[in-house]
Each structure stands twice: as C-alpha cells, then as structure tokens.
Amino acid sequence: MANPDEAGTNEAAEKPIPAKEVTMKEVAAHAGVALSSVSRVLNDHSDVSESMRKQVLDAIEAVGYEPNLLASSLRRGSTMTVGFIANDISNPLFAEIAMGAERRLNEAGYSMVLTNSEGSPERDEAMIRLLRWRRIDGLILSVADEERAGTLAELAKLSEPVVLIDRQVRGADEASAVLSDHANGMRAAIDHLLDLGHRRVALISGRPGLRPVRERLSGFKAAFRARGLDLPEDLLKLDSFSATFGQQATHELLAADDPPTAIVAGGNLLLTGVLRALQAAGRTVGADISLVSCDDVPLTELHSPPITVIDRDAVQMGEAAAELLLKLLAGGEGPLVTEIPTSLIRRASTQPGPAG
Amino acid sequence: MANPDEAGTNEAAEKPIPAKEVTMKEVAAHAGVALSSVSRVLNDHSDVSESMRKQVLDAIEAVGYEPNLLASSLRRGSTMTVGFIANDISNPLFAEIAMGAERRLNEAGYSMVLTNSEGSPERDEAMIRLLRWRRIDGLILSVADEERAGTLAELAKLSEPVVLIDRQVRGADEASAVLSDHANGMRAAIDHLLDLGHRRVALISGRPGLRPVRERLSGFKAAFRARGLDLPEDLLKLDSFSATFGQQATHELLAADDPPTAIVAGGNLLLTGVLRALQAAGRTVGADISLVSCDDVPLTELHSPPITVIDRDAVQMGEAAAELLLKLLAGGEGPLVTEIPTSLIRRASTQPGPAG
DNA sequence: TGTGTTACTGGAAACGTTGCCAATACGCTG
DNA sequence: CAGCGTATTGGCAACGTTTCCAGTAACACA
Known part of the structure; x- marks a missing residue:
C-alpha cells in the first residue's frame, strides 16, 4: 500500500521494524x-x-x-500553542466561543489545544498546571471559581499571557478578559417583564461567585430599583447552572405560596430543567407563566412558543479573546478588556402579566 | 506577591527579568x-x-x-497525549463523545488534545499532520470524508494507533473503530412509521459517502423491502448535515407533487432546519406530518410535541473509543471494533398516517 | 597579486530531560 | 583481612532541533 518508489529496492521491510524516526x-x-x-x-x-x-x-x-515539533519547541522556547480551558464543552455556547478563538488563532499561526474542566475547580487547576508544564504560549479560560486560591495560584505561576472569558479576578484591573454585558441584557429583560405588568419575577442561575451571575443580578436589581419596586428576594435561586438545578428550583418556585408570574433562566442548560418542571406542573409557557432565557440556542427559537432570550454573539467572544491574546503575545502591555454587548430578543414566551 | 523566602536576600528582581527557566x-x-x-x-x-x-x-x-514536558517527551519518545479531531465541536453529540473519551483517557494517565475540523477535509488533513508532528501517542477521530485520498495518506503516515468514530475506511478490517448501529435504529424507526400507516417517508441526511448515512439508508431500505414496498426514491435528500440543508430539503419536499407524510431527520443539526421549514409552511408536527430525528438532545425532548428519536449513548461511544485506543497503546493487536446499540424512543411527533 | 566584501555553508553548543553504566560506600561472610 | 554482594549515587551521552560563530569560495577592486 505504501508508495513503492519510496524505498530503494532492497529495503523491503520484512522484520518488525524498530520504527526509527527519520530526522x-x-x-x-x-x-x-x-x-x-x-x-x-x-x-x-x-x-x-x-x-x-x-x-x-x-x-x-x-x-x-x-x-519533530517537540524538539523544535524545546530549542526555540516557544510552542506556538495556546491552551483553552472550557468549563463544559457540551454547552454549545462554549463550543462556539472555542471555535471563534481557534479560527482567529490559526490565522495567526498558532494552534489551540482545547480541554474541558467539566466545571470542576480541581480539574481547572490540574489543567492549568498541565498546560503550563507543556509550555503553552498563552491561555484562554473561564475559571470555574473566581475566588479559589488554588486556581489563582496556578495562574500566577504562569508567566505567559492569559485571557479570561466572562470572569473577573480580584482587583478588576489585574487580568485581561472578554466580558459580556450581562447587566444591561438583564436590565432590558426585566424592564420588558415589568412593562408587561409582571412583579413576581424569579431569577434562576448559578452562584453569585461568578461574574455572569453577579452582573445579571445587578441588572435585575437595577430594573426594580429604577421603578421603586421591592426586590422579590424570595424568588432568587442562585446555586448552579445545571439542568437539574433548574428543574428543582422551578419546582420549588411553583409550589411556593406566592409563586412567580415570570421566570428568568440564567443559563442555557438551566432552561431545559425549567421547561421540564413547567411541563411536569402542567403550566403553559407564555399563557400561564412568562419565561426569559439566556443565550439563543435552537431550543429557544423552536420551542412552542418561542422563548424570549438575552442574546450575545458567542463566536465573536471567542474571536475577541484570541485577538486580545495575540496582542499580549506580540508584547502588548497591561490588562486588556473587551466588552461584548447583549441584546434582548422578544418572543412569545413573554406575555402580559397580572398587572399588565 | 511572590513568596518572600524564595530567593536569598540579594536577588530581588528589579530589572525586566529574562525569565530564565528553573530546571x-x-x-x-x-x-x-x-x-x-x-x-x-x-x-x-x-x-x-x-x-x-x-x-x-x-x-x-x-x-x-x-x-518541562517538552524535554521529557522528547527524551522519552512518548508524549502521553492522545489527539481527538472532532468534525464539529458545537454539535453537542461530539462534545459528549469527547467528554467520554477524555474521562477514560485521563484515568489511564493520558491527556487529550481536542481539535476541530469544522467538517472540512482540508482541515482534517492539516490537523492529522499537526498532531503527528507533535508526536501524539494515539488518535481518535471521525474523518470528514472517508474516501479522500489526502486524509487517508496522512493517516497512513501515522505509525501510532488510531480509532475511528462512526467511520469506516476501505477494506472493513483495516482500522479500529467505534461504530453505532444506525442501520437497526433506522430500521426500527421506519418499521414504526410503516406500522402507523405511512408510506411516503422522506429521509434527509448527509452524503452517502459517510458510514452513518450508508447505514441509515440501508436500514431504511431494509424496512421497505421487508414489506415488499417500493422505496420512495424521490424522498431521499442526502447531501449535508447542516441546518440550512435541512430547511431547504424540507421546503422542497413539502412543495412537491406528492409530498411525504413523514420525515426522518438524519442528524441533530438537520432537525432544526426541518423544524424551521415546517413552521414556515404552517405544518404542525405530529398532526400534519410525522417526524423522527436522530440523537436525543434537549430540543427533541422539549419540543411540542416531543420528537421521536433514534437514540444512542454518546458518552459511552467516547469511552469505548478511549478503551480501544488504550488497548492498542498497550500493544494490543489488529483492528478492534466496538458496536454501540441504538434505540428508538417513541414520542408524540409520530402519529398514524393516511393508511393507518 | 593582495585585500576586502559578499554570499553562503559547516561545526558545535545549546534547549531540559532520561537512562545506561560505572563508581562508591557499606556491611557481611569466610 | 580479603572478597563480594547490595544499595545507592554520579557522570555522560543521547533525544531532534536551532542558532551562533567561523570558515570557505568567489568575486571585484585597487
């Protein structure tokens, strides 16, 4: 099967070749x-x-x-490789961010190695360490826990440039990052719901330890405050981005004395849990309860009724992250930050509420 | 910020340190x-x-x-790294396969580098070459084109073990692979539709150059043949796995003289296109037209009505691929193949047809 | 013919590891 | 006390590159 004119005449490989490398x-x-x-x-x-x-x-x-790129990198002292640590690759949003970043990096001659921390801070640390030992030239990541000392320590040991995705570590100006404007997106969504007459609005999302949650929460509060309305503290369920938490939280909300008339799912995985719970409880989205989700995925568009979302351009986020990293790799100074806008896409899942 | 007791007394780093590596x-x-x-x-x-x-x-x-893992690998002649080339990471199915594989490989002390060919055969080739030059110890991939000479040539140059995901290259016994049993899954789905009285059943999927399509097609044909029915040749739309193709193909099917009463979407991205087209044409899934899709994703479960799917365990596929590769890495002989079963999950999107 | 310049080429020392082989020290037996 | 095995250690040559520094030849010019 091998090209016959490749090896002289008498070099027919009979024995279990020791597979010596051609150098x-x-x-x-x-x-x-x-x-x-x-x-x-x-x-x-x-x-x-x-x-x-x-x-x-x-x-x-x-x-x-x-x-042999190993030898070459060793000698040169540069691997032309950038690491990307995703929280959860099975989240289509992260996959898009990774795609955007990889495309841009490839253009610039870098290659990207993608790894998955599965949301575990321990894995985060292990991956950072591994990539550091592999002598990557730069790193793009979205740490699972912004406050965890171990992760920060691992990052600090890295002398190569780092760009965070939607994360902020202590002292705002310490790290380069691509940040999406969750606060304004949420503000717009809540304004929309309040305009429709909803007052009992629930927010389900992850722990406020993470920037996206903090920002969303701040947008949420700002909208209520702006109208002099009291914040429905009992309707804030902030503990995890998982589908199971979405389901459980929704279940609890519906069973409460004074249940919400609108729910905001702060995360696209959460949404599936929320929908399962609503379905199980026999509530019809839109008619019985209004619903807003974050990030536009096929499910939100094709659901009946289609679901109102706070959208952002994930591919663009990836590209922006790569762009920042390339600037830093080229010797660029200081922390660079790019803000990515969000926008509200109104669909039929949000309908007039009791006071509307 | 650095540990103060780390460098003697007089080594305070004042100048732009040349960042010498500690060896x-x-x-x-x-x-x-x-x-x-x-x-x-x-x-x-x-x-x-x-x-x-x-x-x-x-x-x-x-x-x-x-x-320094570069130096270590160079000297040792082994990187303890396995490559994974995905067709499309933003497909949640691939992401799950990758997760399964990575988990298993990590257990065995290997790490995995994930790359994305975005369905392009050229990128496939480039990625294989790059990983080869990086001296990976093994490779898991799902080539974009089973017949492309360039890809096969790149693979042939690789002396390390390879495991294919749902792909088969010339001469069935040449490569190790994890294969899902699309044929039986499709056979079950078509039997189900035929039982419901459908005769005009359409199949939308990628090019028959790829094994999943060939297998699905064979299951499709087998079901018709078994009942002595003629194959609805005009309802086979086999050209791409993309959402846009799904939409276009559905549009064409609906506009034809003798339109289908049931559609099978052979791919989870296709499905979103099919649904968009049906929605645009004002057809109600289930009532107006029956629908079956491949691979269970949130959308299929949460759609109204929920969509009947041919399912398989993606994580298990990834684990199986890693398992095979580990066997080969341990010196295991010859091509190994694992077959992954598929199962039909019946939901409300499939309803009795005209003859039912 | 000698000198300087240009345009290339060869040699050898790194890069940070690992693994072989020889060297050392020790304790014990006969 | 000689001899020998055992346990541990040091030295050194690789692994496959890149890059610096000399060296060579050709050529033009004075």
Whole structure:
C-alpha cells in the first residue's frame, strides 16, 4: 500500500521494524549537506542558495522526513500553542466561543489545544498546571471559581499571557478578559417583564461567585430599583447552572405560596430543567407563566412558543479573546478588556402579566 | 506577591527579568546532588534513599521547579497525549463523545488534545499532520470524508494507533473503530412509521459517502423491502448535515407533487432546519406530518410535541473509543471494533398516517 | 597579486530531560 | 583481612532541533 518508489529496492521491510524516526540528520546525509543547512531551508532563512534549497527539499521528499515539533519547541522556547480551558464543552455556547478563538488563532499561526474542566475547580487547576508544564504560549479560560486560591495560584505561576472569558479576578484591573454585558441584557429583560405588568419575577442561575451571575443580578436589581419596586428576594435561586438545578428550583418556585408570574433562566442548560418542571406542573409557557432565557440556542427559537432570550454573539467572544491574546503575545502591555454587548430578543414566551 | 523566602536576600528582581527557566539542574545544585538523582526522584524509581528523596523534594520546593514536558517527551519518545479531531465541536453529540473519551483517557494517565475540523477535509488533513508532528501517542477521530485520498495518506503516515468514530475506511478490517448501529435504529424507526400507516417517508441526511448515512439508508431500505414496498426514491435528500440543508430539503419536499407524510431527520443539526421549514409552511408536527430525528438532545425532548428519536449513548461511544485506543497503546493487536446499540424512543411527533 | 566584501555553508553548543553504566560506600561472610 | 554482594549515587551521552560563530569560495577592486 505504501508508495513503492519510496524505498530503494532492497529495503523491503520484512522484520518488525524498530520504527526509527527519520530526522534532519538523515536528510542532511542524503543531501550531502550540513544539518544546519537543512534547518535553514526548513525555516526559510534568507541565506540559502537556490541549489541548496532544491537539494534539501528533494532529500526531504526522498527520505520522508517529518519535523519533530517537540524538539523544535524545546530549542526555540516557544510552542506556538495556546491552551483553552472550557468549563463544559457540551454547552454549545462554549463550543462556539472555542471555535471563534481557534479560527482567529490559526490565522495567526498558532494552534489551540482545547480541554474541558467539566466545571470542576480541581480539574481547572490540574489543567492549568498541565498546560503550563507543556509550555503553552498563552491561555484562554473561564475559571470555574473566581475566588479559589488554588486556581489563582496556578495562574500566577504562569508567566505567559492569559485571557479570561466572562470572569473577573480580584482587583478588576489585574487580568485581561472578554466580558459580556450581562447587566444591561438583564436590565432590558426585566424592564420588558415589568412593562408587561409582571412583579413576581424569579431569577434562576448559578452562584453569585461568578461574574455572569453577579452582573445579571445587578441588572435585575437595577430594573426594580429604577421603578421603586421591592426586590422579590424570595424568588432568587442562585446555586448552579445545571439542568437539574433548574428543574428543582422551578419546582420549588411553583409550589411556593406566592409563586412567580415570570421566570428568568440564567443559563442555557438551566432552561431545559425549567421547561421540564413547567411541563411536569402542567403550566403553559407564555399563557400561564412568562419565561426569559439566556443565550439563543435552537431550543429557544423552536420551542412552542418561542422563548424570549438575552442574546450575545458567542463566536465573536471567542474571536475577541484570541485577538486580545495575540496582542499580549506580540508584547502588548497591561490588562486588556473587551466588552461584548447583549441584546434582548422578544418572543412569545413573554406575555402580559397580572398587572399588565 | 511572590513568596518572600524564595530567593536569598540579594536577588530581588528589579530589572525586566529574562525569565530564565528553573530546571532540574538548579534543583540538583541546590540540593547538592547529581542531575540524575533528581530525575530518579521525580520518576520515583526504586533505587533512591529516603534521605535523597526528601533532600530533592525540598530543593524542588525551594527553587520552585516545574517539569518541562517538552524535554521529557522528547527524551522519552512518548508524549502521553492522545489527539481527538472532532468534525464539529458545537454539535453537542461530539462534545459528549469527547467528554467520554477524555474521562477514560485521563484515568489511564493520558491527556487529550481536542481539535476541530469544522467538517472540512482540508482541515482534517492539516490537523492529522499537526498532531503527528507533535508526536501524539494515539488518535481518535471521525474523518470528514472517508474516501479522500489526502486524509487517508496522512493517516497512513501515522505509525501510532488510531480509532475511528462512526467511520469506516476501505477494506472493513483495516482500522479500529467505534461504530453505532444506525442501520437497526433506522430500521426500527421506519418499521414504526410503516406500522402507523405511512408510506411516503422522506429521509434527509448527509452524503452517502459517510458510514452513518450508508447505514441509515440501508436500514431504511431494509424496512421497505421487508414489506415488499417500493422505496420512495424521490424522498431521499442526502447531501449535508447542516441546518440550512435541512430547511431547504424540507421546503422542497413539502412543495412537491406528492409530498411525504413523514420525515426522518438524519442528524441533530438537520432537525432544526426541518423544524424551521415546517413552521414556515404552517405544518404542525405530529398532526400534519410525522417526524423522527436522530440523537436525543434537549430540543427533541422539549419540543411540542416531543420528537421521536433514534437514540444512542454518546458518552459511552467516547469511552469505548478511549478503551480501544488504550488497548492498542498497550500493544494490543489488529483492528478492534466496538458496536454501540441504538434505540428508538417513541414520542408524540409520530402519529398514524393516511393508511393507518 | 593582495585585500576586502559578499554570499553562503559547516561545526558545535545549546534547549531540559532520561537512562545506561560505572563508581562508591557499606556491611557481611569466610 | 580479603572478597563480594547490595544499595545507592554520579557522570555522560543521547533525544531532534536551532542558532551562533567561523570558515570557505568567489568575486571585484585597487
């Protein structure tokens, strides 16, 4: 199956070949030139004659040489690789961010290695450490816990540039980041619901330890405050982004004495839990209870009725993160921050409430 | 911010430090032992005294040593890293497969680097080559095109073990793979539709060049043949897995002279396109037209009505792929194949047809 | 013919590890 | 006390690159 004209005549591989690696040395020997010349051709340095270039390229072809990036990186001191630690790749949102980042990085000649912390701070730390030991040139990540000392310590040991996605660590100006404007998105959503006459509005989301939750909460509060309305403290369920929590929280909310007339799901996984619970309770979205979710996914658009969402451009976030990192890699100074806007897409899941 | 007792007294870093790497040499010097002893401690070889171990570990702590995996891999000739090339990470199905694989590989001490070919055969090739140059120990992937010579050539150059996901390359017995039993799943789905009285059943999916499509098609045909029914050739739309194709194909099907009474969407992205088209045409799923999709995602469960799907366990697929690869890495022989079952989940999107 | 310049090429020392082999010290037996 | 095994350690050569520094040849010029 191998190309027959590749190995002379008498080199038919009979024995369990020891699979010796073909190195630049072989190329040099075959071309009858020095090792350094081969290197110069491969990295196209200026000082190589046309004849030398051809000679070497032919030899490379002839012996079937393949570069060893490990050796090269070791010598050069740079891997041209950027790490990306996602909280949860199975979340389509993160996948899009990763895609955006990878595309931009590839354009700039970097490659990206994607890993998954599955939302676990321990894995976060382990991944940061591993990537550091691998000598990546930069890192894009969305830590699972902004306050965890271990994670911060691992990050501090990293001398390469870091860009956070939707996270903020102590002392706002310490780290570069791409941040989405959750506060204004939420503010718009709550204003919309209040306009419709809702007053009992519930918010289900993760722990306020994470920036997106803090921001959403602040937008939520701002909207109530602006109208002089009391905050429905009992309707804040802030504990996790998981579908199961969404389901449980919704179940509890519906069973309460004074249940909400509108629910905001702060996370696209949460939404599936919320919908399951509403369905189980026999409530019809829109008619019985209004619903807003975060991030536009197929489910929100195709649900009956379609679900109002606070949207943002995930691919753009990834691109922006890559852009910042590239600036830092090029020697750019200080913490850089890009803010990504959010926008409210009104759909039929939000209907006039009791006072509307 | 750095630990103050870390650098003697007079080493306060004032200047733009050249960021010299702390190596085993520094550790050895600080501990007053040989380089090789440090290495022995780090790889916990048997022949190290307790005192030596402590001495070295203390020195490591003191100088803040961090292993260089590049150097280590170069020397050892093994990276303990497995590559994973996904067709499309933003497809939640692939994300789950990747998660399953990574989990299993990590248990075995390997780490996984995930990359994304975005369904492009060119990127496929480029990624295989890059990973090969990086000297990965093994590869899990789902090639974008089973027949493309370039991809096969790149794979052939790889001397490390490979496991395919739901793909089959020429000569069934040439490559290890995890294959899902699409044929039986589709057979069950079509039997279900035929039982309900449907005869005009459409299938929308990717190109038959890919195994999942071939298998689904074969299950589709088998079901019709088994009842002596003619195959509705005009209802086969096999060109792409994208949402836009799903939408377009559905549009065309609905506009035809003798439109289908049931549609099978062969791919979870396709489904969103199909639903958009049905919605645009004002058809109600279940009542007006029956619908079956492949792979259970939140949308299928939470749609109104819920959508009948041919399901399979994606995480299990990933685990199985890792399992096979680990066997091969341990010296296991020959191509290994694991078959993953599919099952039909009946929901309200499939209703009795005209003849039912 | 000698000198300087240009344009290339070769040699060798790194990069940070690991693993082989030889060296050392120790304790014990005969 | 010689001899020998055992347990531990040190030294050194790799792994496959890149890059600096000399060296060489060709050539033009005086």
